[in-house]
Amino acid sequence: MxxxxxxxxxxxxxxxxxxxxxxxxxxxxxxxxxxxxxxKYLRMGWPEGITPxxxxxxxxxxxxxxTAWTIGIIMWALMLWNVFFNTAKRARKAGKGELPKxxxxxxxxxxxxxxxxxxxxxxLFFFTVQAxxxxxxxxxxxxxxxxxxxxxxxxxxxxxxxxxxxSPTGQDYVGxxxxxxxxxxxxxxxxxxxxxxxxxxxxNGEEYQWGGPVHGKSRDDRSYLHFNKIETVGASNEVPVLVxxxxxxxxxxxxxxxxxxxxxxxxxxxxxxxxANPEANNSVNRxxxxxxxxxxxxxxxxAEMCGTYHAMMNFEVRVVSPEKFKQYLEYRxxxxxxxxxEALKAxxxxxxxxxxxxxxTERDGTRGIESNTFDYAANK
Numbered sequence: 001m002x003x004x005x006x007x008x009x010x011x012x013x014x015x016x017x018x019x020x021x022x023x024x025x026x027x028x029x030x031x032x033x034x035x036x037x038x039x040k041y042l043r044m045g046w047p048e049g050i051t052p053x054x055x056x057x058x059x060x061x062x063x064x065x066x067t068a069w070t071i072g073i074i075m076w077a078l079m080l081w082n083v084f085f086n087t088a089k090r091a092r093k094a095g096k097g098e099l100p101k102x103x104x105x106x107x108x109x110x111x112x113x114x115x116x117x118x119x120x121x122x123x124l125f126f127f128t129v130q131a132x133x134x135x136x137x138x139x140x141x142x143x144x145x146x147x148x149x150x151x152x153x154x155x156x157x158x159x160x161x162x163x164x165x166x167s168p169t170g171q172d173y174v175g176x177x178x179x180x181x182x183x184x185x186x187x188x189x190x191x192x193x194x195x196x197x198x199x200x201x202x203x204n205g206e207e208y209q210w211g212g213p214v215h216g217k218s219r220d221d222r223s224y225l226h227f228n229k230i231e232t233v234g235a236s237n238e239v240p241v242l243v244x245x246x247x248x249x250x251x252x253x254x255x256x257x258x259x260x261x262x263x264x265x266x267x268x269x270x271x272x273x274x275x276a277n278p279e280a281n282n283s284v285n286r287x288x289x290x291x292x293x294x295x296x297x298x299x300x301x302x303a304e305m306c307g308t309y310h311a312m313m314n315f316e317v318r319v320v321s322p323e324k325f326k327q328y329l330e331y332r333x334x335x336x337x338x339x340x341x342e343a344l345k346a347x348x349x350x351x352x353x354x355x356x357x358x359x360x361t362e363r364d365g366t367r368g369i370e371s372n373t374f375d376y377a378a379n380k
Contacts, residue, residue: 026208042066050294053135054269054377060131061269064124096131103341108237135270140288142251144325146242147226150254150261150274150302156243158228159329160253164247166322168330182212190222224277225255230332232340239353241316242300245301245325247291254278254285262304265317267294271303295319299355309359316353317325318344 042062049055087122143163149156157177164173167173189197199207234240254263264271278285324347331343341351
């Protein structure tokens, strides 16, 4: 009887220890994970995040791996211990029966084996939702709103709204290009020679407006796209550079001019797909970040297979101080015809992308690994 009580106490302590260990391991998902070489290994190739949202996602990623490794090591240790130490030969030497102790209908054990997985899944679910909510939140009061347009096979960036303290005019800046927007709206419908929306006739003779085959709109409809006074458009021999201020809340509005693309900056630890006519397709085409905490150049890529030159659809995010960003907008406003490279040079930045280079588009120019990119220095 006394021995049974000791065994019961031991089982209870084991249960409490396992639950406590799993709780502590999972509760760390919101805590800074290990750094250094160990942290780099645990990130499994993920870069260090440069936004609070990326930090949250990165921490969650690392702690999930720590939890997975912990559970895996425990389970493999238990399995190997049973394989090598609970053998029939050892049982015979100890004077026990050939069959190991049978644990079916062991209610305490079954409760433990049910509670622990449920606890692990529940805690992981909680931290998943927590990270997801922070990434998807649209209440961060952005000071700069950027329009991102993807097209085969490059990008167009424009500044839609800028707060007064970053604006070149000292007032809230609205960057919409009214003339281009009006032209895009007129492209929404197919028109006759007089400029009127085309009409068709029903079998009963009634006339109805028919502006095109896509829900009554033209195949060339671009009315859903945003057009801005200050824009940067990529070319086959120049990677587009998106200039953003550090330590500033930002919003990105995404749309595609043709097929599906995906806007991805690895250091954001986040990507969002870029669709044509996103609102009509009930897709969320905006995301916000609280701030970019590190200045520098960061490569961006299209993460959605979009055709022949998909792999060459790179861009660069150039993060500068708020003061430099204001100077950049002042230059672009005062010199609307000047290329983006001159504006970057005017604020003391490298005029072209430094994190990536444009690929050569000629078939015979893409054979060598060292010579398949456009050399800015050699083509000034």
